[in-house]
Amino acid sequence: MTRHPASYRDPSGFVYHSAGRLYRQVNKVYAGDYNRLMQSGLYHMLCEQNLLLRHKEINENIRNDSDWHITLLPEQIPFTSYPSEWCFEQLKDAALLTLRVAKIAIAKGMMLKDATAFNIQFIHGRPVFIDTLSFEKYNPSMPWVAYRQFCETFLFPLMIAHYDKMGIVPLMQGFAEGIPVHTAAKLLPYKSRFNAAAWLHVYLQNKFSNKHPAAASPVSFSEKKMMNLLNHLESTVERLSNFSKSPWRDYYAESVPGTDYLQAKEKIVTAYLQKINGKHLLDLGANDGHFSILATKSGFDVIAIDNDEQCINSFYKKTKAENITGVLPLCINIISPTPATGFANKERSSFEERIKPDALMALALLHHLCIGKNIPLEMLAGYFARLAPQLIIEFVAKEDEKTQLLLQNKKDIFPSYSIARFEEIFSEKFVIENKEMAGDTRRSIYFMKRR
Amino acid sequence: MLQHLLYIDPGSGSYLVQAIIAGILGVIFYFKNIRLRIKSFFNRNRKENSNNRQ
Numbered sequence: 001m002t003r004h005p006a007s008y009r010d011p012s013g014f015v016y017h018s019a020g021r022l023y024r025q026v027n028k029v030y031a032g033d034y035n036r037l038m039q040s041g042l043y044h045m046l047c048e049q050n051l052l053l054r055h056k057e058i059n060e061n062i063r064n065d066s067d068w069h070i071t072l073l074p075e076q077i078p079f080t081s082y083p084s085e086w087c088f089e090q091l092k093d094a095a096l097l098t099l100r101v102a103k104i105a106i107a108k109g110m111m112l113k114d115a116t117a118f119n120i121q122f123i124h125g126r127p128v129f130i131d132t133l134s135f136e137k138y139n140p141s142m143p144w145v146a147y148r149q150f151c152e153t154f155l156f157p158l159m160i161a162h163y164d165k166m167g168i169v170p171l172m173q174g175f176a177e178g179i180p181v182h183t184a185a186k187l188l189p190y191k192s193r194f195n196a197a198a199w200l201h202v203y204l205q206n207k208f209s210n211k212h213p214a215a216a217s218p219v220s221f222s223e224k225k226m227m228n229l230l231n232h233l234e235s236t237v238e239r240l241s242n243f244s245k246s247p248w249r250d251y252y253a254e255s256v257p258g259t260d261y262l263q264a265k266e267k268i269v270t271a272y273l274q275k276i277n278g279k280h281l282l283d284l285g286a287n288d289g290h291f292s293i294l295a296t297k298s299g300f301d302v303i304a305i306d307n308d309e310q311c312i313n314s315f316y317k318k319t320k321a322e323n324i325t326g327v328l329p330l331c332i333n334i335i336s337p338t339p340a341t342g343f344a345n346k347e348r349s350s351f352e353e354r355i356k357p358d359a360l361m362a363l364a365l366l367h368h369l370c371i372g373k374n375i376p377l378e379m380l381a382g383y384f385a386r387l388a389p390q391l392i393i394e395f396v397a398k399e400d401e402k403t404q405l406l407l408q409n410k411k412d413i414f415p416s417y418s419i420a421r422f423e424e425i426f427s428e429k430f431v432i433e434n435k436e437m438a439g440d441t442r443r444s445i446y447f448m449k450r451r
Numbered sequence: 452m453l454q455h456l457l458y459i460d461p462g463s464g465s466y467l468v469q470a471i472i473a474g475i476l477g478v479i480f481y482f483k484n485i486r487l488r489i490k491s492f493f494n495r496n497r498k499e500n501s502n503n504r505q
Contacts, residue, residue, distance in 0.1 A: 009459075113459070114459050142466075143461075143465070143466045143469035143470060143473075144469060145459065145461045146459065146461075147461070147465055147469050148460075148461060148465040149459055196479075200472045200475065200476075201472070204468060204471065204472065205464075205465075205468045205472075207468075208464035208465075208467055208468040208471075209464050209465075209468075210464065219466050219467055219469070219470035220470065221466075221469070221470060221473065224477070225470070225473035225474070225476075225477060226473070228473050228476040228477055228480060229469060229472060229473050229476065232472075232476050
């Protein structure tokens with residue numbers, strides 16, 4: 001029975017593990033607000049619209065805690081992702097969800113007392129608010145206590161990525177607790193000063209952020225003002241986008257090997273997928289998700305990762321548009337996956353600790369890692385074997401034009417990059433079960449099982 | 452509000468800035484509303500005219 005290492009900020013309750021399940025304890029101090037959440041109809045309204053994580057009440061003081069009010073067994077989340085792993089559109093949807101939940105809460109006489117991106121998880125591909133204890137009684141005469149937190153963890157990263165057309169991942173990694181307003185004001189370009197939303201929420205807020213609370217005279221606020229504020233934040237976030245052309249976006253649409261190659265590859269991969277034991281697949285270098293989506297059609301639950309944010313962005317948009325629920329696309333660089341961070345390095349666990357796939361899929365990836373990033377085949381074989389017991393992997397020969405492109409400005413220091421050496425090295429860790437050529441190109445696809 | 456439940460720092464000046472932003476937004480929305488009303492008034496007239504012509 002261990003308390004979750006990230007669950008220490010809010011005195012209202014906490015989350016803990018017991019017998020392989022995650023429970024939430026509601027403390028006495030939060031009893032009033034919890035009862036209001038359940039009795040006002042807010043909980044049911046949010047659950048009906050799939051905006052809030054469902055839970056069951058358990059009237060048992062599992063931990064024998066004197067602060068105990070009630071125990072909740074929430075719907076269990078299969079995989080926890082972090083905001084620093086989301087693409088722009090995912091963070092944007094999480095921000096819009098937070099605002100929507102806040103607006104619905106106000107209609108039921110409650111309000112969000114915090115607004116961090118960690119309150120949200122992606123379940124079946126859609127964002128869901130998971131922190132049941134974030135609600136408190138709404139006091140119309142008070143401004144929003146979580147306004148600054150909302151700005152720092154959602155609005156500022158989105159705005160900076162929008163204006164600077166940069167990736168959102170480095171911002172979220174570098175500022176896990178949010179971007180302070182004075183930093184946001186510095187990172188935004190000059191032209192943003194002419195935008196009303198940036199002026200109000202960034203530059204004006206920056207002017208006031210140094211004002212000492214001693215000077216805080218009671219401010220007058222109302223529900224109408226609060227709705228104006230929330231609606232304005234909503235329309236501001238809705239307008240943000242960071243679309244830019246990525247060299248990887250149209251990899252499969254434009255790539256030279258063409259449709260014969262793609263069709264052959266689809267056929268081989270589909271056949272290999274049937275051989276896999278288990279339903280959890282990790283797709284490495286997923287690109288636009290073509291093969292991840294193929295795997296969902298065979299009933300797999302897929303975590304699809306790629307280093308390229310624009311790819312994950314369009315992949316995520318596609319899952320939304322086509323209502324594909326079996327895959328979660330994430331911006332994770334496989335050569336530098338998310339580390340363990342937070343208090344005592346325990347609060348947020350590393351990617352490897354969270355992921356427990358039954359199989360890996362690495363299509364058209366190996367040459368990028370070996371030739372593009374100089375990673376020896378031995379190291380990759382060892383790492384892949386550690387990650388999962390089954391592997392679908394594509395070997396792209398040195399003669400392939402995509403590999404030649406990688407070698408264009410590089411000295412060929414890769415004498416061991418050959419199909420024979422690849423098979424030899426991977427055979428030390430895996431048993432090669434199947435091998436097939438994809439069309440008449442210089443690409444072979446393997447199905448392997450860990451020794 | 453119970454003080455001990457206020458576990459995140461709203462940020463110094465955050466309440467004041469919200470009051471100012473909400474005030475400005477109130478003015479903007481007020482004029483937007485007037486503009487929309489005028490627009491819809493003329494649109495209605497136009498619609499009625501075109502209906503009359505038919």
